[in-house]
Amino acid sequence: MRNYFTVTISDVHGSRHYSFKHFFRKFAWVIVSVFLLIWGLGAVSLWWLANQAQELEIQNAASVAAFNKTLKKTRSDYERLLDEKQSLEADLEQKNAEVVFLDQSLQGLESLVGIDADEPEKLPYEERVKQVQLNTLGKSLMLDMVPSGHALADYNGITSKFGYRQHPITGKRQMHGGLDYRARIGDDVVATADGVVKYSAFDKDGGFGNLVTLVHANGFQTRYGHLSQRSVKVGEVVHKGQKVGEVGSTGRSSGPHLHYEVWFLHHRLNPQPFDKWTIEKYDDIFEKVKGVPWGSLSLSVDQIVKKVERQLSQTVALSAGK
Incomplete structure (x- = not known):
């Protein structure tokens, strides 16, 4: 029986004996060894896979964190670019509005x-x-260069126009060669064009009292009468809008006012078109005033x-x- 070995299995019913050859015992050891080897390899493999899985999980977490960081930065950049886009659109809209306004203003100036x-x-x-x-x-x-605008710094209307009228003092119908401005004593009288003072004195013969006469370019003259005082002397150069005297009631005058005349060469002209002459109504005077x-x-x-x-x-x- 050397080539056999016996395996005894006992239970409540008794013992049973099984005899096997030694070859089968060796085969069983081989099987057990193979099983243990496979189990060992499986355990090592599981441990290696677990480590690999853990490393992959760490790498994945790092990748997710990097992605989230990049995504956050991208979102921040996108929001910043969106704000810049909205700001640029607002600036562009404002610039377009300014261009439209400037174009309309330029058209207004061109029309003017x-x-x-x-x-x-x-x-x-x-x-x-x-x-x-x-x-x-x-x-x-x-x-x-040419007389234009009001002869008073503080314009308050006209009391008597150019043309024939009944003289307020003599009562006779005669030619009134200028405009009478409504004014108060002391109101500033201003030059209606650049020029030179030709006369500044008290007019005894003409009845204009204190009188200033200015000579302008291209043959024009203006006269300012009944002044309370004169502010310029003969020979002085004056500019449009410069004060030449103050309103009074000197000479043959029924009350405070400014008598204003416009002359071209030796002819008196109606001063009213010159009084109303502005850049807005620039062409009107060319039709209304003849002889110039x-x-x-x-x-x-x-x-x-x-x-x-x-x-x-x-x-x-x-x-x-x-």
Whole structure:
């Protein structure tokens, strides 16, 4: 029985004996060894897989954290860009509104100075502004050289117009050669154009009392009568709007007022169109006042404006060349 081994199994019913050859015992040990080897390999594999899973979990957590950080930064950048976009859109909308406003203002100026409203839209804004400036310059020069506007700093209306009337003192019907401004004693009387003082004295013969006469460019003269006092002397150069005296009631006068006259060469003109002459109503005077060579006057002013334009162009060219 050396080649056998016996396995005894006992229970409540008794013992049972089984005999096996030694080959089977060796085979069983082989099986057990293989099982233990497989179990060991499985345990090692499970441990390795567990470690790999843990490392992957750590890497995944790091990747998720990095992704969340990147996502947060991207979201922050997106919100910042969105705010900048909204700010730029608001600025653009404001700039567009400003451009529209400036364009409307420029159109208003073009209309004011007599530039065709349709033609300038084809030109660049710089050229349109230049045209307005030059056109305004020409009209401003004309309004400064030729009597225009009120002869009182504080205008309060007219009491007597140019033309035939019943004289307030003599009662006779006679020619009234100027305008009488409603005023109070001491109100400032101002020059209606640039000029030189030709006369500043008390007028004994004409009845104008204290009288100032100014000579202007291109043959015009203005006279300011019944002054309480004169502020300029003969030979002085005066500018449009400068004070030349104060309202009074000197000479043949029925009360405080300013008597104002406009002359061209040796002819008295109706001062009322000159009194109402402004840049807004620039062309009206050319039809209302006859006997003045407005065409040659305008041509003379245009020559001055062109000279200024050439000087400006040369200045711009020199600035660009530096």
